[in-house]
Amino acid sequence: MLALGLETSCDETACALVDDQGRILAQMVLSQLDEHRPYGGVVPEVAARSHLEHLDHLIAQTMEDGGVAFSDLDLVAATCGPGLIGGVFVGAMTGKAIALAANKPFIAVNHLEGHALSARMGTSLPFPYLLLLASGGHCQILAVEGVGRYRKLGGTIDDAAGEAFDKTAKLLGLGYPGGPAVEKAALKGDPGRIPLPRPMKGRPGCDFSFSGLKTAVRLAALKHAPLNDHARGDIAAAFQEAVADIMADRVRNALGLGGPEIRHLVVAGGVAANAALRKRLLETAQMAGITFIAPPLNLCTDNGAMIAWAGIERFRLGLSDSLAFAPRPRWPLESLGG
Ligand code: KG4
Ligand code: ZN
Numbered sequence: 001m002l003a004l005g006l007e008t009s010c011d012e013t014a015c016a017l018v019d020d021q022g023r024i025l026a027q028m029v030l031s032q033l034d035e036h037r038p039y040g041g042v043v044p045e046v047a048a049r050s051h052l053e054h055l056d057h058l059i060a061q062t063m064e065d066g067g068v069a070f071s072d073l074d075l076v077a078a079t080c081g082p083g084l085i086g087g088v089f090v091g092a093m094t095g096k097a098i099a100l101a102a103n104k105p106f107i108a109v110n111h112l113e114g115h116a117l118s119a120r121m122g123t124s125l126p127f128p129y130l131l132l133l134a135s136g137g138h139c140q141i142l143a144v145e146g147v148g149r150y151r152k153l154g155g156t157i158d159d160a161a162g163e164a165f166d167k168t169a170k171l172l173g174l175g176y177p178g179g180p181a182v183e184k185a186a187l188k189g190d191p192g193r194i195p196l197p198r199p200m201k202g203r204p205g206c207d208f209s210f211s212g213l214k215t216a217v218r219l220a221a222l223k224h225a226p227l228n229d230h231a232r233g234d235i236a237a238a239f240q241e242a243v244a245d246i247m248a249d250r251v252r253n254a255l256g257l258g259g260p261e262i263r264h265l266v267v268a269g270g271v272a273a274n275a276a277l278r279k280r281l282l283e284t285a286q287m288a289g290i291t292f293i294a295p296p297l298n299l300c301t302d303n304g305a306m307i308a309w310a311g312i313e314r315f316r317l318g319l320s321d322s323l324a325f326a327p328r329p330r331w332p333l334e335s336l337g338g
Helices: 033-039 044-066 085-102 111-120 161-171 178-187 211-223 229-258 275-288 305-316
Strands: 002-007 012-019 024-031 075-081 106-110 129-134 139-146 149-155 264-268 291-293
Touching: 002 044, 002 085, 002 111, 002 305, 012 044, 012 305, 024 044, 033 044, 044 085, 075 085, 075 111, 075 305, 085 106, 106 111, 106 305, 111 129, 111 139, 111 264, 111 305, 129 229, 139 229, 149 229, 161 178, 161 211, 161 229, 178 229, 178 275, 211 229, 229 275, 264 275, 275 291
Parallel strands: 002 075, 075 106, 129 264, 264 291
Antiparallel strands: 002 012, 012 024, 129 139, 139 149
16 A cells, blocks of 8 residues: 655645555655744744645655556545644645646544654554654644544643743744754753743643743843853753653653553654754653554654655544535644544
8 A cells, every 4th residue: 555645734845655565655744944033933824835846746756756647546645733823724735736637535633643642653652652742833732542532631822842942942042943953952961950930840630831931041041141051051951951851741740641562652743853842752752561662753743755655544443534624723632533
């Protein structure tokens, strides 16, 4: 089985050809970072126009690299939400057009389901597992019980984890995107010199809150102004350690709530690219006697392969969507059927 997957919900224009063994035959990921950098964040209008400009030739290149034609496909999958709606329209309409022209089934993929199932690509990871999804737009912990079957155990009550990294980077003058910049600065810092709070840590349940931490970073930056590299490194390291502490605490609670059948902890989303966080979550999983799975970095950040794969997982269960499927800016995972 061969799927073409399209991803355009944020600031990566991406497409991939994936088979039902989880092998990636070809893929392209075009980051719009340079286009958004002057604004210090993703501008929805700029993103949508850029997807429109690039998606068709990325698809053509991917098909050529994979050595296949549209007639060889078994299905076309496209992210149809949640995300920046202008970009989602571009991917959804392009996917539908290919499906219609080539007379292939169309799968409207929920972007979060793409992240949630990416760890099963080419692996034998069984359901159920615990998923920590931490990206620029999302921060939640889910029990993944099957394709389309997600039980949300907790989520952020304010900012997403990636947003907190991006804002911290901005406050420290580290540039955009924030996550990798904070991680790099933290390498040279002392996490113990500047105290920062750990909102929600120790509370029951597994919700997150990052706005108080962000305020504390702002106050620390003011206190140590003008910031030199030394202070930047120390604040970045303290921030990263606070996030790791909070995540480890929330995941410990989630393992209790998820039930004894859960034997694996999976991370996904751009924040899961952070090595310090991965290390802490590995330790947390080991202490709980379960296996930690972090997909390769290129599958953690937004990509077309995870969308193609989610399409395959759904199609294998006999699920497909009408070309009338309406893209949606909000689309909670718990509302999916599988
Ligand atoms: O999943 P993703 O590529 O796009 C969304 O769906 O949001 O996640 C992007 C987010 C950004 O906020 C970025 O700063 C963060 O992931 N990120 C990181 C790292 N790399 C990317 N956060 C912490 N450490 C990193 N190494
Ligand atoms: Zn994402």
